[in-house]
Amino acid sequence: MPKVYNWQIGREMDYPYEAAYPEKQFGAVFDINKCIACQTCTLACKNAWTSGRGQEHMFFNNVETKPYGSYPLGWDVRLLEQLGGQSWSGGVYTGKTVFEAAPAGRAALGFLPEDEDWAHPNHGEDEVAGTIDTGAYFTLPHPVWMFYLQRICNHCSYPACLASCPRKAIYKREEDGIVLIDQTRCRGYRECARSCPFKKVLYNTVTRVSEKCIACYPLVEQGRQTYCTLSCIGRIRINGWVNFPDKAVLDSPVDFLVHGRKVALPLYPQFGLNVNIYYIPPIHVPSEFLLQMFGPGVPNAIDTYKRVKDDPELLGVLLLMGSTDKWIEKFRVKEGFAYGYDAKGDEVSRVPLKEPIYIRPDFNAATGAFLHNTP
């Protein structure tokens, strides 16, 4: 089997195909700390792409509460259990990836969710990790915690969906690395749905073929960000091109967060897919849980994030998140402002690092009314 280099596990690994990289790679960073689980992203996506007959159970984007939420049911814990112990030594993953742990006759380790597993998209919502004892108070990390995990397809550099399709009906686009299923060639075998660790390939119950997140490619082609990003109430998302570390472009927002400041981490890097959606881990969650989910970069990411007030560049990029529907190719921070530029170098966004403060009197003499925030 060919060997490919997966920088997220710090080593080479087995993959059914030779490495082949697109000219550019679609990616995103989601800041978990800012998400309020309003599901606006989920509905924006659903309205755009999965409102048809046969797509009722489909959410290309979903937001689930960790530790108990999961959609489809148990997608991650079931695979973690199948994979067995996962160990790291320094920055190198010493356990097995889903490709290396593939049973004989299979391209990857995995399972096909059952019908009912798709029936509870909000299972575990807002449930905390344990019970709160009398007299408990908050410390950091929180002794009793929960957080929201925003999930779309990772448009992986080594996709398991693509690797396991015997018909080669799944392809990764040369121009932007977006992973798509050819709707004319898919025959509904669901090998992809079995193998994708994130369960982001979904079977259409009416067309009887599989579908997946398309990264809003019609928008991306026009230099715009995805619907989930541009509709996000919490402004937790940003899209951008993402590169391997040796080719990182540090004035591009996603590469800056991933490779420059290393605050944004891959989801379950040990699965071995070299994912392209990155997460700023929640600072209030105990590290055992986060290490399993985001790998050994967690302590550094949280530490850097906590010191954001002293890091104008990092602050600038975080503030550019959700500030425009345009694709930000490059950014710059100067004189108290963060600027985003498109591919032509035109300014598409400008945000102040500090919101100006206006102080108004609490009494309006013209109307004779007191101005209070409370009724």
Place this chain on the structure above:
Amino acid sequence: MTRFSKYLPLMFVLALAIALSSNGLALAQAQPQFISAYQDGDLPVADPLSAAWDSVPVYTASVTPQSAIKPTLFQATISSIDVQSLNNGKDIVFRLVWTDETQDLHATKPDEFRDAAALQFSVQDLDAEQTQKILCMGAAGQLTNLWHWKADWQYDVDEGFFDVVDAYPNFWLDHYPFVVGEPPFRLPTDFNSDSAKRYLIGWSAGNPLSDPARVTPVEDLNAYGFGTVTSQANQDLLGRGVWQDGKWYVVFSRSLTDNDAADIQFTTDRSFSIAFAAWDGSDQQVGARKQLSTWTTMLLETKEGIAGPAKKILGLPIGAAIAVGVVVVLVILGGVLLVMRRRKAA
């Protein structure tokens, strides 16, 4: 004259006979032959349970789990398929019968797979050795024609499209983009405009798997190697499957010849390489997860008898080979007798 030399001619004839017959035996083993029997008049093309099948010879094809490419099938749930065929000089019909205790009619729920069966033909006229080399599914430049029957298609054809509202009886959704009619809505009628179809991507992309208005349970396909199965532009097949008492009975039919270059043409001047496959839906068998047979040679019976290429032994047509053999034996025998008579005389 010694006792041994006395029997020499007899031994020689015997050895020749054994050599010839064992050669024939070996040929027969390499090419177990399956015959499409000739029958005048109408064929049971629509009725897999017709009594007309009772008198047709049965060829039992053993099938084994697919193990050449990923994903493989670990364990077979089907071990053989009984195959029969009839033709009337105009059309040909095949019947496949196999045991499957579970009747899996749908592929609607995300974890649901249907039963299926297929016939495969090598489109080109290859000899047995060449055919074995292309294994299954054909190879580059060596086209195969597949006839694929699906239980979910059969249900759709028999009972109307099996929709989400049929799979989930308590299901309710009161709006879809560009839908007409009233909830809970039906496919294809309420979704038949171009705008509404745009939200049923497989259907609007023209994928035959996604067509809710299908009219046949059998798909006419080609393949030229693993993973290349492609539905044909011209769908020329008829078929019907019925499940009864733990068995599927499925008929497939077509005219013996047609104008489609991608189709197998059942002409009388050749033999045919045919293979069989079956899928068990409740075991989540689909695609490469299947049981399949090796290639078998099929011959066509016509009004005049078994048709096909002239048979050959050691590169010679059978008649010529036998004639040569007889002449050789006679010459040797004659020679030996002559020698013996001379010795006696001496």
